[in-house]
Amino acid sequence: MRARIRHVTRAAGGGLERRDIDTTRDIISIGRATDQTIYLADKRVALNHATITAQADGRFRIESLAFGGVSVNGKIKRAAVLDVGDRISIGGYELTIVGAPAGWDLVLTVEQVDVVQISTGKENAGLSTTAWSRRRLSWILFTGTLLFTLALPLLQPGSTGHDATTRIGMPSTAAWSPGPLFPAHSLLAKDCAACHTEPFVAVADAACLACHAQVPAHVPKGHPTTRELSDARCTDCHQEHKEPRQLVDARQRICAECHADLSAHPGISTALRDAADFGNAHPAFALTQWVPDGHGEATKWRSVRDPDDTATPRERSNLKFTHKLHLAPTGIKGPDGKPKILACADCHRGDPAGRLMLPVRMESDCRECHKLVFDANAPTREVPHGSPALVQMTLEEFYSRQFLNEAMDAVAGGKAARDARRPGRAIELTPAQRAQAADRAHRQAQTVAGDLFERRACANCHEIIKTDGADADGPRYDVEPVRLTTRWMPKAAFSHLTHRDAECGLCHRAAGSEVAQDVLLPTIEDCRGCHAGDTGLGRKGQRIVSGCMMCHGFHVTGTGAMADQ
Amino acid sequence: MQRLHFSFLEYRRSRFLWVAVLITVAALIAYARDDAGEPPSGGTTLGYALGILGALLILWLLAYGLRRRSYHASWTTAQGWLSAHVYLGLALVVIVTLHTGFQFGWNVHTFAYALLLLVVASGCWGVWAYLQLPRLITDARGGLTRADMAQQILELDRRALTLARAVSMDVHRWVSSAIEGARTSGGAWAQLRAKDMSTMVIDRNGTAASVPNVDQYTLTELLADLTSRASDAKLASQLQDLLALVSAKVTLMQRMRRDLRLQGLVEMWLLFHVPLSLALLAALIAHVFAVLYYW
Numbered sequence: 001m002r003a004r005i006r007h008v009t010r011a012a013g014g015g016l017e018r019r020d021i022d023t024t025r026d027i028i029s030i031g032r033a034t035d036q037t038i039y040l041a042d043k044r045v046a047l048n049h050a051t052i053t054a055q056a057d058g059r060f061r062i063e064s065l066a067f068g069g070v071s072v073n074g075k076i077k078r079a080a081v082l083d084v085g086d087r088i089s090i091g092g093y094e095l096t097i098v099g100a101p102a103g104w105d106l107v108l109t110v111e112q113v114d115v116v117q118i119s120t121g122k123e124n125a126g127l128s129t130t131a132w133s134r135r136r137l138s139w140i141l142f143t144g145t146l147l148f149t150l151a152l153p154l155l156q157p158g159s160t161g162h163d164a165t166t167r168i169g170m171p172s173t174a175a176w177s178p179g180p181l182f183p184a185h186s187l188l189a190k191d192c193a194a195c196h197t198e199p200f201v202a203v204a205d206a207a208c209l210a211c212h213a214q215v216p217a218h219v220p221k222g223h224p225t226t227r228e229l230s231d232a233r234c235t236d237c238h239q240e241h242k243e244p245r246q247l248v249d250a251r252q253r254i255c256a257e258c259h260a261d262l263s264a265h266p267g268i269s270t271a272l273r274d275a276a277d278f279g280n281a282h283p284a285f286a287l288t289q290w291v292p293d294g295h296g297e298a299t300k301w302r303s304v305r306d307p308d309d310t311a312t313p314r315e316r317s318n319l320k321f322t323h324k325l326h327l328a329p330t331g332i333k334g335p336d337g338k339p340k341i342l343a344c345a346d347c348h349r350g351d352p353a354g355r356l357m358l359p360v361r362m363e364s365d366c367r368e369c370h371k372l373v374f375d376a377n378a379p380t381r382e383v384p385h386g387s388p389a390l391v392q393m394t395l396e397e398f399y400s401r402q403f404l405n406e407a408m409d410a411v412a413g414g415k416a417a418r419d420a421r422r423p424g425r426a427i428e429l430t431p432a433q434r435a436q437a438a439d440r441a442h443r444q445a446q447t448v449a450g451d452l453f454e455r456r457a458c459a460n461c462h463e464i465i466k467t468d469g470a471d472a473d474g475p476r477y478d479v480e481p482v483r484l485t486t487r488w489m490p491k492a493a494f495s496h497l498t499h500r501d502a503e504c505g506l507c508h509r510a511a512g513s514e515v516a517q518d519v520l521l522p523t524i525e526d527c528r529g530c531h532a533g534d535t536g537l538g539r540k541g542q543r544i545v546s547g548c549m550m551c552h553g554f555h556v557t558g559t560g561a562m563a564d565q
Numbered sequence: 566m567q568r569l570h571f572s573f574l575e576y577r578r579s580r581f582l583w584v585a586v587l588i589t590v591a592a593l594i595a596y597a598r599d600d601a602g603e604p605p606s607g608g609t610t611l612g613y614a615l616g617i618l619g620a621l622l623i624l625w626l627l628a629y630g631l632r633r634r635s636y637h638a639s640w641t642t643a644q645g646w647l648s649a650h651v652y653l654g655l656a657l658v659v660i661v662t663l664h665t666g667f668q669f670g671w672n673v674h675t676f677a678y679a680l681l682l683l684v685v686a687s688g689c690w691g692v693w694a695y696l697q698l699p700r701l702i703t704d705a706r707g708g709l710t711r712a713d714m715a716q717q718i719l720e721l722d723r724r725a726l727t728l729a730r731a732v733s734m735d736v737h738r739w740v741s742s743a744i745e746g747a748r749t750s751g752g753a754w755a756q757l758r759a760k761d762m763s764t765m766v767i768d769r770n771g772t773a774a775s776v777p778n779v780d781q782y783t784l785t786e787l788l789a790d791l792t793s794r795a796s797d798a799k800l801a802s803q804l805q806d807l808l809a810l811v812s813a814k815v816t817l818m819q820r821m822r823r824d825l826r827l828q829g830l831v832e833m834w835l836l837f838h839v840p841l842s843l844a845l846l847a848a849l850i851a852h853v854f855a856v857l858y859y860w
Contacts, residue, residue, distance in 0.1 A: 009730050009737050019734040034766055034773040041745040041766065112741065137840035145680075145844040149673040149851035175672050176855035178607070196859040203860070242604050243668050249603055 001054050001105040003028060005038055006098075008111040028052040028106075030090060031065075038110055042091035049090055052106070055081065060097070060106055062088060149175065179241040195240070205562075208234040213563040216555045221565050226258055226265045237554065250549040252277065252534035259548075271305065278546050279533030284311070284524050289485040291316050296465050296478040314517040318480040320461050321516035335369050344504045354497030359484040362461075372457045374398075374448050383452065388477045391452065395445035403437040403444070404429075446474040453477040488521055492551040572696060573647045581645075585652035589659045592618075596663045605666030607674070607856075615664035622657045623681070623849060626650055627842060651692055658685050673855055677848035684845050687837040694831050702827045705820065714821045718747075718814055725810045732803050735768075736791070740807070742766040743784040746775070747814075749821045757833065759826040761818070780819070781811050 002024055009017045023037055030038040033047040040049070046066035055061050063079040064070045071089040072080045082088075088095040093112050100107045153173045173192055181189050188194045195207045209215075219225055237249040258265060260276035273283040286306040293300040308314060326332055326342050334340030347365045349358050360366070362385050372382040374395065381398065383391045405418075408427045412418040421427060429437075453464050463480035505511065507522035531550075532543035555562070574582075592615060601609035607616050629650045633643070661681055669675045709717075722744045729740035746764035755762055765778040767787070776783055788808050795801040 007734065007738075009734055017730070017734050017737075034775055039766070039773050041742045134836055134839045137836065138843040141840045141844035142847045145847035146851065149676065149848055150854055153673075153855075171673075173855075173859070175676075176674075176859060177670075177672055178674050178856075179668055179670060192859055199858050201860060239603050239608065242606055242608070244604055246603055251600065253600070 001026060002103065003106040003108075004100075004104055006107065006109045008109050010111070026053065030095075038095070040091055040093045040110075042093060042112075044091035045093070052082070054105065059083070177241060179243045181240055182247045184247075185240065202233075203235050205234045208238070209563045213561060215562045216557050217559040217562045217565050218554055218556060220559045223559075224268045226268060228258060248549070250547055252547040252549075255548040255552070255554075275548075277533035277535075278531060278548070278550075279528065279535070279537065279543070281533070282524060285489060285521070287313050287485075287488045287519065287521065288490055289313075289315065289488060290483040292318060292481070292483070295480060297481075299481045301481075301483050311523075313519045315485070315519050317484050317516060318463050318482050319484070319516045320463065323510040323513040323518075323520070325514075327511045333369075335371070340369075344508075344510070348504075350496055353495075354500070355493075355495040356486060357496065359486050366461070370457070370460065372452075374452055374457070383457070388453070388479055391458075392445065392449050392477075395448050396441060399441035399444040399448075400438060401441075403440045404434070407433050407437045449477065450475065488519075491556075493553065494551065573644045574651065574692075574696075579648075579652075581649040581652040584649070585656035588618075588653075589656045592660050592663050604668070605663075606668050607664050607666060609666070612664055612666060615660055619657060619661045619664050620849060620853065622653060622660065623845065626654055626657065627846060630839065630842070651688070654685055654688055658682065673848065673851050677845065677852045680841060680845040680848050684838060684841045687834050687841060691834040691838055694834050698827050698831045702824060702831075705823045705827060707820065709820075711821060711824055714817050714824075718817050718821075721810050721814045721817070725807060725814075728803060728807050728810065732800065732807065736788070736804075736807070739765065739767070739784055739787055743778055743781060743811075746778055747781075747818065749818050750825060753829070756822075756825050756829045759819075759822040761822065763818075780815050785811055 003022070005021045005023065005028075007019045007021070009019075025037060028038060029036045029048060029051050030040065030045075031047050031049040032040055032042065032045040036048065049066045050062055050064045050070050052060055052062050060082045061079065062070060062072065062082055064077070069076045069078050070080075071077075072082075073087055074089075080086075082097050084097050084099050086097045088097075093110060096109045096111075098107050098109060148171050152171050153175055174190075177189075177192075195203050197204065197207055218229060237254065238247055239249065240247070256276040259272070260274060260281065262268065262270060262272060262274055273286075275282045288303055288305045289307065290301045291304045291307050293302055306313070307316075326347075329341070331339030331341040347360055349365075350356070351358055362370070367385070372385060373379055374383055375381060375398070378398070383394050405415075407429055408418050409415045411429060411433070412421065412427050418427065452458050454466065458464060458477075458479065462482070465478040465480065467476040467478070469476055499507075507526055508520045510520050513520060528540070528543070530544055531546040532540075534545065534547045536543055536545035595611055596605065596615075599605065599609065599611045601611065603609065606612050629646055632646050658681070661678060665674075665678055669678070706714075725740050726737070726744070729737040743763075743765040746766065748762040748764075750756060751760065751762045754760075761779045763778045763781070764775050765783055766773045766775050767783070768774075778784060785808065788804055788811065792801055792804040792808070795804060
């Protein structure tokens with residue numbers, strides 16, 4: 001069709017201006033898009049708003065392509081047949097059909113009747129109206145965080161976990177672990193359920209005892225105890241997943257809660273005295289030692305805690321000894337007769353772990369000087385360090401041989417003749433001669449024994465019991481048995497190894513001790529010279545911080561296994 | 566001289582600052598004096614106490630988002646809520662840091678802590694934005710509201726169209742399409758960068774083409790070209806007037822875009838603060854669940 005589109009502009013003075021655009025297209029398109037036949041610059045107009053086409057009868061038909069339709073003569077219509085004079089309103093524009101002159105099929109005028117509104121930005125102001133919506137971002141982050149921190153780890157439960165999801169880099173319950181495990185427990189690191197047996201339930205003792213069944217308890221089974229103790233759980237003191245790694249809660253308060261005042265717990269029975277802090281609330285050391293009951297062979301040894309209950313306890317080992325003499329600065333007579341200056345380590349040796357000292361032994365620690373010789377003519381012969389009967393038998397044997405030989409020498413005519421006798425030719429002694437030799441030997445043995453037991457070798461160190469015999473056997477000697485205490489404070493742990501840089505004499509004042517009954521252990525005040533309690537602040541100022549756990553443990557050996565309680 | 570304006574930071578003589586300081590100092594003293602017998606962490610008695618306090622504070626601070634949407638809420642004024650929100654939010658950092666016992670790792674617990682720090686950091690950005698940007702906005706507006714500016718632009722457009730009608734059909738079409746294509750707003754980036762997205766339609770070889778019209782440059786070029794070729798003194802004078810109108814409009818539009826940019830900056834911190842807060846809520850749920858699940 002041949003159509004003329006006349007754009008009309010009303011000038012300010014009232015005059016009209018026209019601008020014609022002619023077209024021969026079959027379809028006249030109307031819209032805001034720039035490729036439209038009739039371009040309407042108005043936001044209210046759709047990009048492709050409507051079309052005008054010719055009908056078979058020569059009239060024209062407008063069809064709306066936009067949802068809102070078009071207004072034809074003031075009425076909104078989807079489509080309409082147009083006649084001359086019809087006014088079509090689209091947005092701020094008005095299109096009017098005018099009579100077509102000859103040669104033209106359609107003529108219409110286009111006039112902007114409504115001033116376009118500028119996009120002020122008011123309707124599109126602010127970031128919330130853009131794609132960056134706070135609401136949308138919030139939902140994404142909230143659900144995403146829940147998914148990765150909660151849902152995915154939960155998908156694979158504790159014990160067998162860490163496989164399916166971790167293999168593809170997804171978070172597992174490992175992401176819930178607040179810290180590393182103690183190295184000894186590292187085997188369990190991937191098995192949360194080994195300890196956390198039940199969800200939402202605190203770790204139970206049973207989980208610990210499953211492995212640590214033999215750990216000793218605090219008090220024996222059935223022993224009267226306190227509620228605090230019976231309610232205590234392993235995790236009260238043993239915490240995992242902490243950094244720096246620390247498996248034992250060594251707070252003094254835990255011990256002191258009960259031990260500061262044991263009498264406040266009437267249900268329990270104990271010989272322990274109250275203690276709350278080593279620095280200023282700890283009783284003097286109570287020494288446990290072997291105490292003899294009876295004498296000689298009938299002696300029974302009992303381990304007694306604090307038998308004296310005084311500030312100066314006495315040792316009851318039945319041994320005679322003087323440290324003062326042995327440690328004389330000028331020395332003591334050595335095995336070769338010359339003075340020898342002794343050190344502690346010449347006689348005292350530690351156990352292989354370096355903790356306690358081994359008991360002094362005659363054979364290894366004394367005998368080098370204290371030889372048990374009994375006859376000046378036989379300086380290499382010694383009596384055994386054994387029972388008195390054995391000593392006396394040894395002496396009788398020695399002197400019997402000596403006097404029998406003398407008797408035989410008399411018969412044969414001298415020692416040289418006895419040694420040169422022909423084999424098979426015995427030297428015959430008369431019964432009288434033999435009896436005389438035996439009698440002499442017995443008397444000599446008794447004399448020497450009396451000397452050894454009462455004055456020389458034995459009596460140097462041992463308490464001797466002499467029983468006067470009614471018969472010809474003479475007096476009977478007994479030695480009070482000796483038992484040295486090796487662990488004086490069995491309820492406390494001590495290690496010489498950690499104190500090895502200190503001189504022995506710093507704690508053990510042996511140099512001036514004249515009797516074996518002196519207990520040369522340090523007193524609590526000696527220890528307090530370096531150690532104070534939990535705060536490290538003692539009466540003498542700042543000292544080494546020494547809580548209960550430095551010497552004492554909660555799990556006491558000999559109380560039975562925790563698992564049995 | 567008596568001040569008429571007090572910022573939310575000084576609400577009721579900074580009442581909530583002192584509340585926050587009190588809570589913080591109490592937490593610090595409790596932490597310093599605590600003797601748990603084990604390294605400090607969220608698992609000690611004090612750790613649990615600080616954790617519960619922190620969690621309650623987080624929930625209360627999140628409730629501020631609900632309070633903002635409610636116009637008939639009670640307890641205190643909106644300004645008071647904001648003041649408490651800011652100060653207690655800052656105190657929360659100390660409380661939760663002490664709750665961690667400085668034990669960090671690659672786990673949900675530290676993740677939640679990191680989110681908390683990000684939320685508080687974005688909040689601090691917000692405080693700065695609320696204290697600084699409104700003044701810049703006031704300066705940028707030069708005493709006009711955005712509606713005033715829009716009204717002025719509209720008036721300039723009316724006058725330009727009337728003038729353009731008197732000049733010629735072509736000029737009227739240019740001016741009309743430049744007005745139609747003028748943009749002061751746009752997407753988020755365009756707003757923050759104050760970028761001019763304006764276009765206009767010109768006749769190019771018989772077809773209409775849409776071209777950029779940054780700062781009405783294309784329109785100005787066309788009008789200036791026409792002016793230089795104008796033989797008629799009246800026409801030249803009309804075109805000069807039109808150019809003056811376009812130039813005035815450019816100034817107004819620039820001012821408007823700057824205003825939008827500043828408002829975008831004011832709003833932008835919330836784009837981080839609010840979504841991160843909700844991520845923190847999710848991480849807090851996971852944190853508490855994980856702790857209780859493997860108690």
